[in-house]
Amino acid sequence: xxxxxxxxxxxxxxxxxxxxxxxxxxxxxxxxxxxxxxxxxxxxxxxxxxxxxxxxxxxxxxxxxxxxxxxxxxxxxxxxxxxxxxxxxxxxxxxxxxxxxxxxxxxxxxxxxxxxxxxxxxxxxxxxxxxxxxxxxxxxxxxxxxxxxxxxxxxxxxxxxxxxxxxxxxxxxxxxxxxxxxxxx
Numbered sequence: 726x727x728x729x730x731x732x733x734x735x736x737x738x739x740x741x742x743x744x745x746x747x748x749x750x751x752x753x754x755x756x757x758x759x760x761x762x763x764x765x766x767x768x769x770x771x772x773x774x775x776x777x778x779x780x781x782x783x784x785x786x787x788x789x790x791x792x793x794x795x796x797x798x799x800x801x802x803x804x805x806x807x808x809x810x811x812x813x814x815x816x817x818x819x820x821x822x823x824x825x826x827x828x829x830x831x832x833x834x835x836x837x838x839x840x841x842x843x844x845x846x847x848x849x850x851x852x853x854x855x856x857x858x859x860x861x862x863x864x865x866x867x868x869x870x871x872x873x874x875x876x877x878x879x880x881x882x883x884x885x886x887x888x889x890x891x892x893x894x895x896x897x898x899x900x901x902x903x904x905x906x907x908x909x910x
Contacts, residue, residue, distance in 0.1 A: 731780045732827055732840055733772040734764075734820040740812035741800055747812050748794070749801045749820070753838065755831060756791055756820060761804070764788045766818040774861045775840065777821050837892060839869055842884075847873045850890060851900045859897065871897070880905045 735751040752775070756764070765785050769777040787804035794800050806812050824840060832841050839862045849855035857875035869884040880902060882888055888905065890898045 730824040731767060731769075731777045731821040732775055732824055733769075733777050734822060735799070735801075736772075736820070737766075737801075737815050737818050738798075739816055740809045743809045745802065745806040745808055745812045747801045747803070747806070747815060749791075749799050750797050751799050751820075752797070753840070755822060755827060755838075756788065756799075756801075761787045761789045764803075764820055765822065766815065767821045768817075769819050769821075772819070775843075775864070776824075777819055780819070780821060782821075783818055839864055841895075842869075842871055842892065842897065845871075845892070845895050845897045847871075847875065847882075847897045847899060847902075849875075849899050849902045852903060855902050873897075873902075875902065878906060 732755070733752050734756050735749045738748040738750060740746065741748050763785055764787075766783045767777055767780040768783050769781070770779040772778060786806075788801065789804050790802045791799050806815065824843060827840055831838060842859050842862050845859045847857050847859060855875050857873050859871050859873050861872040863870040863872070871882040871884055873880050873882055882899060882902070882905060888899050888901060890900055892898070
């Protein structure tokens with residue numbers, strides 16, 4: 726498994742109370758699919774573009790509950806973590822999942838998750854010599870941007886725009902992408 730492709734799902738901030746509950750800043754929605762579920766905790770240098778930087782898997786543990794406390798703040802309980810001291814030992818760890826596992830377990834929905842666009846093939850149906858691959862996804866809340874490399878030219882494609890015709894089976898069909906190129910100086 727490519728350790729570069731570990732999606733960041735959340736970061737443990739600190740304990741809440743005395744019974745092992747954790748404050749977690751979450752990213753995306755993958756932590757909510759099934760409770761209980763086995764999750765992986767990683768130590769990492771940080772995160773960029775939704776991926777953990779230099780992740781090292783610390784442990785796997787069962788997530789037993791998650792409830793919303795704020796827009797991105799959740800209170801999480803993990804199996805076997807029943808004291809503040811045990812919770813404190815997890816401070817700073819990240820919840821993560823490999824991109825490959827996320828695609829197998831959760832991919833193919835409608836609408837797609839943002840992670841499904843990563844490494845998607847891009848093709849312009851109007852100008853067939855414009856093709857390439859999505860290299861980054863930028864989540865902007867209501868909308869998102871897809872950074873694509875089209876034969877050495879970088880372009881930012883608004884995810885919800887007339888430029889995007891459809892996304893299916895890892896292929897992003899677009900039109901008129903040349904309009905998005907930065908003007909040559």
